[in-house]
Amino acid sequence: MTTERCREWRESLGAHALGQLPEEERAALEAHLAGCPECRAELEALAGVARLLPLADREHFDTAPTPPLSLGDRVATAIRGEQRALRRRRLRLGLAFSGATAAVAAAVLAIFVLPGGSGAGPEQRVAFGSLPPGLHIGATLEPHAFGTEIHMYVKGAPSGTLCRVFLRGPDGARMPAGSFRYRWGDDADAVLSAALDLSRTQAIGVQVGNRTFVAPVESSDTA
Numbered sequence: 001m002t003t004e005r006c007r008e009w010r011e012s013l014g015a016h017a018l019g020q021l022p023e024e025e026r027a028a029l030e031a032h033l034a035g036c037p038e039c040r041a042e043l044e045a046l047a048g049v050a051r052l053l054p055l056a057d058r059e060h061f062d063t064a065p066t067p068p069l070s071l072g073d074r075v076a077t078a079i080r081g082e083q084r085a086l087r088r089r090r091l092r093l094g095l096a097f098s099g100a101t102a103a104v105a106a107a108v109l110a111i112f113v114l115p116g117g118s119g120a121g122p123e124q125r126v127a128f129g130s131l132p133p134g135l136h137i138g139a140t141l142e143p144h145a146f147g148t149e150i151h152m153y154v155k156g157a158p159s160g161t162l163c164r165v166f167l168r169g170p171d172g173a174r175m176p177a178g179s180f181r182y183r184w185g186d187d188a189d190a191v192l193s194a195a196l197d198l199s200r201t202q203a204i205g206v207q208v209g210n211r212t213f214v215a216p217v218e219s220s221d222t223a
Helices: 004-017 023-034 037-055 071-092 099-105
Strands: 111-113 124-127 136-144 147-155 162-168 174-181 187-194 203-208 211-216
Touching (some): 004 023, 004 187, 023 187, 147 174
Antiparallel strands (some): 136 147, 162 174, 203 211
16 A cells, blocks of 8 residues: 555656666665565566567557546646645654744754654654755654665755755765655655664755755764
8 A cells, every 4th residue: 555655756666667767766766665565566566567568569559538628627636635745744743844943943953852762762853954044954764674764854945956865874974865856846755765774874964956954863873
């Protein structure tokens, strides 16, 4: 069953099955597939269809049907529904910023740990400070057997801006976590993956267009 956290990945499965997914997005998708049997099953089904496409005889294709007049309204309604779902999910993750909170975050970095213990917990919420006016960035980091799952929230970037996410390890090296495009000029909530363990993650960064923003991550690695 398609879950909300897999929605962004499902949009890339078709391009991956056809071999048309950009390299920078393919690596992140494959990291997600390693820990998601549902997405792997859907990719296998799409791969079967992709193998059959070259066998299709174009001469037997009928003229493309004219879309119904109501299609535009249905698409617009679906888009509005997706935007409302993203806003509700943003609120559940605790990443909604009021004007006063954004002003404080612009000067001070705040790291929030979920209830249930002191220090680094099983899941971390990170807010980025020192951001340009109108830009809000936050993330929730979850540990998994394959590494770290990243729920990335961005609001206020120009529509169509490419956002590249990475984690930084104890040696300062960057571990790419994938990328997504900021859409609709409203807000974006993407789910990404990186092979670096959360316990060894020192910082999370995101390149929004030509600007890079980095926030430290509280580590639970005591070795």
